[in-house]
Amino acid sequence: MSKEIANKLGTSAKQVNVNPRSVTNVSLARGISSTTPTQSGETGNAGYSPLTPITAVKNKLDPADTELKTLIDNNQSWAEAVTKAEPTYFKEMALKQEPKILWIGCSDSRVPAEQVVQLGPGEIFVHRNIANVVHHTDMNCLSVLQYAVEVLKVQHIVVCGHYHCGGVKASLGTTQFGLIDNWLRTIKDVYREHQQELDSMEDQKARERRLVELNVVNSAMNVASTTIVQNAWQKGQPLTVHGWAHNIEDGLINKLNLTLKDNSSLEKVYRLF
Numbered sequence: 001m002s003k004e005i006a007n008k009l010g011t012s013a014k015q016v017n018v019n020p021r022s023v024t025n026v027s028l029a030r031g032i033s034s035t036t037p038t039q040s041g042e043t044g045n046a047g048y049s050p051l052t053p054i055t056a057v058k059n060k061l062d063p064a065d066t067e068l069k070t071l072i073d074n075n076q077s078w079a080e081a082v083t084k085a086e087p088t089y090f091k092e093m094a095l096k097q098e099p100k101i102l103w104i105g106c107s108d109s110r111v112p113a114e115q116v117v118q119l120g121p122g123e124i125f126v127h128r129n130i131a132n133v134v135h136h137t138d139m140n141c142l143s144v145l146q147y148a149v150e151v152l153k154v155q156h157i158v159v160c161g162h163y164h165c166g167g168v169k170a171s172l173g174t175t176q177f178g179l180i181d182n183w184l185r186t187i188k189d190v191y192r193e194h195q196q197e198l199d200s201m202e203d204q205k206a207r208e209r210r211l212v213e214l215n216v217v218n219s220a221m222n223v224a225s226t227t228i229v230q231n232a233w234q235k236g237q238p239l240t241v242h243g244w245a246h247n248i249e250d251g252l253i254n255k256l257n258l259t260l261k262d263n264s265s266l267e268k269v270y271r272l273f
């Protein structure tokens with residue numbers, strides 16, 4: 001990771017509020033029918049319609065619903081409502097996808113990519129894993145990246161971590177969690193690289209937050225270091241790599257001071273042209 005970029009983080013990072021967008025075609029499929037049943041059996045989501053961006057959904061799965069009937073019912077209500085609002089919506093959606101964004105985020109259930117930025121189906125190509133780690137040998141992640149950049153020709157790659165990330169928290173400790181410890185090893189490497197700074201922080205929560213940000217930077221730099229992204233840049237393909245951190249406590253995205261449009265920020269040994 002470029003320490004110069006890593007050092008720019010923190011105080012220079014500014015918070016941006018991603019406001020719900022006004023009604024558009026892409027917001028259609030976010031809606032849930034106002035007749036969607038809730039756990040208590042009451043009619044939920046009052047005020048929401050297929051045309052209204054969802055700002056919060058409190059529906060929870062009833063553990064007694066072992067056949068997941070509620071989910072299928074929800075799906076049918078949603079599909080019917082969307083079709084009623086825009087009869088050709090799904091037929092048009094089936095023809096192609098042209099997302100402009102690749103989102104690399106954490107698997108954490110509290111950071112759903114489309115919902116936190118209020119975009120709908122067809123807008124974001126998504127790859128999620130525990131702690132949004134990008135390994136240069138992860139064929140899963142690299143395959144997603146190649147398809148997104150070379151076939152879909154996305155214009156933005158967003159690496160979005162989040163505060164209160166269990167994976168990052170675990171990486172700061174010495175407790176064994178099994179196989180996953182091997183996955184999280186990369187975050188320990190990030191910690192080691194910035195140990196002096198992190199150890200100087202007395203507040204454990206501040207240390208965790210900082211490591212969340214540094215892990216985002218490391219993953220974003222790993223994305224930028226791939227042959228896939230550098231070849232795109234060399235060909236003049238418009239492609240920007242962004243580093244963000246989502247705050248579960250207030251729902252806001254912290255836009256880190258990391259925006260890469262070429263390979264000039266990479267250390268020389270990583271540059272491929």
Ligand SMILES: [Zn+2]
Nearest residue numbers: 106108165166
């Ligand atoms: Zn996480």
